[in-house]
Amino acid sequence: MTKKMKIRIAEIIILLIALLVVPLFVKNNYYLLVFNRILINAIVVLGLNFITGLTGQMNLGMAGIFALGAYASALITRYANISPWVGLLLAIAVGWVIGQCLGYPSLRVKGVYLSLTTIGFAEVIRLMFSNLTDITGGTQGMRNIEPYSLFGFKFDTQGKMYYLFFVITAFGFFIAWRIVYSKWGRVFKSLRDNAEAVEMSGVDIADVKIKAFTICAIYGAVAGALYAHFMGYINPSTFTIDMSTNFVIMLLIGGLGSVIGNIFGAIIVTILPEMLRFLDDYYLITFSIIVLLGAIFFPNGWVDAVVRLGKKTINIISDKRAENGKAVSR
Template structure:
């Protein structure tokens, strides 16, 4: 079984079939004009040796994978008793609660950022993972949430808590407004229209100087206060994010395992069959869009409160792609997978700071490789597949 799978994946990619020297030469020639002869020569040597090496590694990997398969099978067959699951869950929660007492501010900062991205990625997962609609402009909702709070706070002096329902409500509403016309479109056109929506929102934020202060952004946003506690302190903000992230997970999980979630998955699997068993498909696609946008609005308001500053630069297309990567990396539709995807993509660049420049390069090639070799994501289980 494992061997068979390997053969399929390697024959998928024609690079492995061609002569290594020729392949290396081809890529070096393509590279030559950009970086000169010396770099191209180095690339040639590196490529040809690595292709030759990878061939022999491949047969080694085959045996390794068989072993790995056995291990992962064993992991899958270990039935976690409800009690040990309970213990694991609560000890994890305890660790998360205790975190601010033994880590530096820098790590707390990363944890806060991770929490915001978890909320975002789970929101996008409702649209892309559950319902199977590719949204390439998700960052627009994040921006709307962030700017709504920023403007309410700086222009009208409204605090975080009264602004929050407005921010989130307005974002969900904008999700609804975009979805009403866009949902008649076929999958790939829908993706492009959402991308266009994202760009239009960013262009408006960039150019409507009188309201948004344009590219300079809005500064001086107040962090939240609640009953005398200021969330300006990092550890307090961490707890705020922790609570919201847990709330997001619980709510999305519950909606997922209700008739609403079942309807979403059904639409992803087969839209026509869904309508033939009585699901109002346009309505439920709308729900998915608005419900997904809701979480982006929440994440946006939390982001604005944390940074105390927003500018259009935080809401580019690349940000949309990054969130999409989190959803795809962990496994489309799987809630733990998406959480892991968000954690990995926030923490990895921090760990590999020296390679900061190569971050987007890796993200781009990572997307291609994921689509080819693991379309179900790294931890993808049964939930799967992008359909149009």
């Protein structure tokens, strides 16, 4: 193991510990709630990255996937009266099925038309849940969804849930990282640039596209399931196109294709509106303007912009030093 790798691992461990002790210091429930939302959103964005970030297909139906995960888990825990963990497994299965089904049209439909297809999908799901009143409670929503528990330990406060979601998000991050920086991530990215050339390399592009959609949908459905048991209450009117676009904004702000960027995107877009709440009526428009300006000036995402700025300043400083050094030696 090289020295560089050791430093890397040490950095990661320190970061993990720092993030794990957060609830010990932050006692405010509201802050913890925001942190939990960030973690859930991060899972969705990690998944969305595979479709919209890597293979470059605009998926505006993430809310539909999210809703299916949430309702699948909530309904099975309610009616079969079993542990939410089974609900989570069901959500994974549901995600797999959605991925296979949604991946199919993506083979035929491209660009804007695919975006419309995904929007349509999400709307169908939303309307379905609002109209299946007998089962889902319709627009009244489902109340008192049981929280997660492990060997009798109930994750019923925001602080406890934070740990649970943190572990799951970290695991999701690990998997996403491993896939994105492997031959699969590379082939996903190459699909965005030129599908025909990929096919001529002997790659079954239909299979690869469906794989990307499946990963995306599993992430979305898992996040949805977590959301249901985290909020304890779900309502179809939450899962609108606004939610889908919000996920895409997170992805864009974090930077397409970058796994670390996904996390930062989720953090920024979840926190920013909360921080702007003091603006009352104007907070949404302010937020929109900030996002718009970001899209114009930092098209590669904010994280990329900050990294570039950092590199630039370091270069300038080191250049100056070099110049000074020369002047002295002369």
